[in-house]
Amino acid sequence: MNKQGKLYTIIFTFIVSFVFVFVLAFANDVTKERVEINEKLFEVRAFLNAMDIVYGTDEEALDIFEGLTEEKIKETTLYSTTVENEKIYAYRFSGNALWGTVNGVLAVNEDVTRVIGLDIISHNETPGLGGRIEEKWFRDQFRNEKISENGISINIGGDGDYNHENSEFDSITGATNTSQSMKTIINNSIKKLKDLLGSDE
């Protein structure tokens, strides 16, 4: 058969494409479940981290997550648990940052006077800059942070504000826009939680 002819070309391309797509479909199928579990784990870990619940292996994390109470208030799903006689609520938020949607979890105490913790599920910010919102030093600023009347405010500059009574957090150097967006997202989430949990402040 003429290797440069049209018929051969078409047959060749078909066979090559077919083989490739077949192998890829197979690979995709084989790993599908794992990928789904990985995705779920990102969420589960975010919830547990925000609520300050310690976990060991991935199985443990999934188990603990199953054990959380799911409450539906006014069409919104919250997860709650009781730690040392205090009830904690975790809310999955979705807000806008500079480059796209930031998905994460905010955990608060029962009367929404303190943030228990914050964790990020996914974002599209620049790695090393806005992307630093997922780093521990940034999130630890919100551990047990007091919520003032006006919510949480931001301090531009600084290296991490670990005073948990001042209702403030430091921005990420070089990522002011993303940091400001996080402030807006957090405060919106706090407002929503106050509304859902019936706090009147």
Add this chain to the structure above:
Amino acid sequence: MMANNTARGILKDNLWTNNAIFVQILGICSTLAVTNKLENTLIMAIGVILVMGFTNLTVSIIKSLIPRKVRMIVQTLIISFYVIIVDIILKAYLPEISRALGPYVGLIITNCIIMGRAEAFAQSNKPVISFWDGITSGAGYMYVLLIIAFVRELLGFGTIFGMNVLPESFIKWTIMVMPPSAFFMLAILIWVFKGIMEKKEAK
């Protein structure tokens, strides 16, 4: 362009004399973006090496069957195939890194070096040596980027592979975390390497 076609000759050529990055200035798109962290750079570079090696191998094996007209497209298909495999493996077994690398894994497809090597070498050489050529080109590419990442992570974050190395009092050079520094670092590296090359030639 090649010094000679022995395994050693090719190794030397790809790692030094004809290094993809500082001599040919090719294929820097997809990786400069992640050079602010050593871990990401390493995984990305390994991905590139694997894709290059296997692409060269595959192209070399079926080269006599590929019709001239669709040569470029078939090569692109082969490259995309291996890149998707790498992407699937990352998503399944290294999800954190897959997230960090984001779309840059897919961009390996348009990495000019891979297409370039397939055209220049794999099209006219035997499978095993083509595989070697792919791996060594990728290696030449990898170590240059690791050097850049090393400097950027060290000065920008104070860490190496995520481990704190510099004392707390070290004021981080945040510029190193941002895009412009990658350009500067690359320029400096090219300067240094060219200088070394010229000295060697003068001897």
Add this chain to the structure above:
Amino acid sequence: MAPDISPFILFFASIFTSNILLANFLGMCSFISVSKDYNSSNGLGMAVTFVLTITTAINWLVYNYILVPFEIEYLRYIVFIIVIAATVQVLEMIIERVSMNLYMALGIFLPLITVNCAILGVALFMQLRDYNFIQSIIFGFGSGLGWWLAIMALAAIRKKTDRAPVPAGLKGPGITLITIGFMAIAFMGFSGMLAVQ
């Protein structure tokens, strides 16, 4: 879910503050080689803008109406590239037939663009950030304009640096990269102009 970004901010950001070349490193190869010549830079920039806008739109349609419903998202790399290659081919034929002038200006650059990482990159970013159709077009168009702007600026600067006394080791790619680095810093300054949501 598509992010809630104002089209104006998206447009501005894709040209300036998140320039695909200077902030995202996409499209470097032809950027460095073609910026030697001012006129070619103009032609290439135009071609890139053109192709980016059209292919991003088509890729959005293909992704959301073909790949997602059939659950073959993992094939997006191959599909996007094929769409880009096909679009460029078709565009080349149309332009050659419709306007000889336009063909002379940017037609010759079209084949070069297929392997330009910027085109595929913008499509991938668009999919990752889950933009809706209008946002995709704005993003594609803005990114193209940003690329065009960057290559014109670099070509203009290179006219000067080519004649300047640059140390031997830096001549050519070295000084070009340093120039690009400075441009990247300059463009970062634009972020102060963006109003925060």
